[in-house]
Amino acid sequence: MSTGRSSGAYAVLFPGQGSQSVGMGTALAEAFAGAAEVLERADRVMPGLLKIVREGPEDVLRQTAYTQPALLAVSVATWTVWRQRVGSALPAAGAGHSLGEYTALVAAGALSFEEGLALVRARGQAMAEAVPAGEGGMAAVLGLEDRQVTAICEEVVQALGDETAVVAANFNAPGQVVVSGRRSALAEVRQRVSAAGGRWTELAVSGPFHSPLMADAARRLREHLDRVEWRVPAWPVVANVDARPYGDRVEAIPQALQAQLVSPVRWVESLRTMAAMGVTHFVELGPGRVLSGTVRRTLPDAVVLNVQDPASLEASLARLKGDGLI
Numbered sequence: 570m571s572t573g574r575s576s577g578a579y580a581v582l583f584p585g586q587g588s589q590s591v592g593m594g595t596a597l598a599e600a601f602a603g604a605a606e607v608l609e610r611a612d613r614v615m616p617g618l619l620k621i622v623r624e625g626p627e628d629v630l631r632q633t634a635y636t637q638p639a640l641l642a643v644s645v646a647t648w649t650v651w652r653q654r655v656g657s658a659l660p661a662a663g664a665g666h667s668l669g670e671y672t673a674l675v676a677a678g679a680l681s682f683e684e685g686l687a688l689v690r691a692r693g694q695a696m697a698e699a700v701p702a703g704e705g706g707m708a709a710v711l712g713l714e715d716r717q718v719t720a721i722c723e724e725v726v727q728a729l730g731d732e733t734a735v736v737a738a739n740f741n742a743p744g745q746v747v748v749s750g751r752r753s754a755l756a757e758v759r760q761r762v763s764a765a766g767g768r769w770t771e772l773a774v775s776g777p778f779h780s781p782l783m784a785d786a787a788r789r790l791r792e793h794l795d796r797v798e799w800r801v802p803a804w805p806v807v808a809n810v811d812a813r814p815y816g817d818r819v820e821a822i823p824q825a826l827q828a829q830l831v832s833p834v835r836w837v838e839s840l841r842t843m844a845a846m847g848v849t850h851f852v853e854l855g856p857g858r859v860l861s862g863t864v865r866r867t868l869p870d871a872v873v874l875n876v877q878d879p880a881s882l883e884a885s886l887a888r889l890k891g892d893g894l895i
Contacts, residue, residue: 577848578660578894580661580848581676582854583664583855583860585665585668586637587773588856589630589636591626592623596879597647600879601650604649607642608643610682615638615690622639622642633697633775634690634694634697636693637668638686641668641675644665644854645676651882656895658889661805661843661846661848662846662848663806670808670829671688673806676854677804679799684797688790688794691789696776705752705780705782706774707749707774707776708747708748708755708769709769710747711767713746715746718737718748721762722735722750729753733750733782734750735750735754735755735758735780736781738834739779742862742866742867747772750780751777780831787828787831807839809835810829812835812838840868850892850894853873874889
């Protein structure tokens with residue numbers, strides 16, 4: 570039951586690479602014309618994309634050049650349905666993990682959907698080509714503190730004499746840090762992580778993202794970023810690189826998105842920034858529940874919701890209405 574008054578504020582979160590799955594967004598598109606229309610627009614920009622989303626094969630959907638526009642399209646389709654249902658009850662803030670930051674900026678009106686698709690398509694291609702296949706990768710380190718993982722990476726860099734060899738790339742939740750770098754360096758990091766009592770999980774990605782090895786991709790991406798006429802977001806979007814909302818700093822958007830490719834994703838800090846802004850409820854819009862898990866580990870008292878099909882949409886709307894937030 571609704572209390573009739575707000576008990577906080579809600580934020581929206583948009584997933585990044587790794588949350589994709591064949592068939593994602595299909596149920597929403599079948600139930601809501603707004604979602605279907607967004608996916609059809611994406612298919613006009615990238616003919617054949619919708620078929621890959623709906624039918625796969627999974628190994629093609631997993632390719633960076635397809636994954637990024639596919640995730641953006643499905644997440645924007647989810648946002649479109651959400652926006653139609655909540656009316657004027659806009660989020661107090663929002664953020665996206667890596668690729669998801671582009672979705673957040675599209676949702677907030679900082680650029681058009683078509684511009685976003687073009688950007689992430691170029692981004693995905695640049696990232697895929699920055700390092701030869703098989704030479705780089707990423708892995709999640711579990712059970713160690715951020716400072717321990719950072720120190721291990723620095724030790725390996727010094728041992729190898731290569732400043733670009735490996736870095737702590739994603740600070741996703743307390744006790745969960747993703748490292749990124751050359752395969753040879755990752756093997757060294759893994760040994761030290763094991764010796765320190767941590768756990769190691771290889772990620773199914775095609776390159777060492779959010780590391781200095783993406784410098785060439787970042788330079789290529791900047792050419793595309795500078796072609797966009799950026800607009801002030803309709804609500805605060807928190808940037809990955811510094812965990813601060815853009816506000817009216819329109820000129821900061823392309824700079825931050827370029828830097829994002831070679832910089833850590835400061836996700837824990839971003840969540841805490843939104844909590845400090847008064848956010849009590851977080852709604853993950855798009856496939857998977859990866860970000861929902863990071864919120865639970867970072868902000869145990871927060872209400873965590875997810876929308877990826879009609880049932881989860883209705884459940885999330887009901888909770889926000891019951892808590893007086895929409």
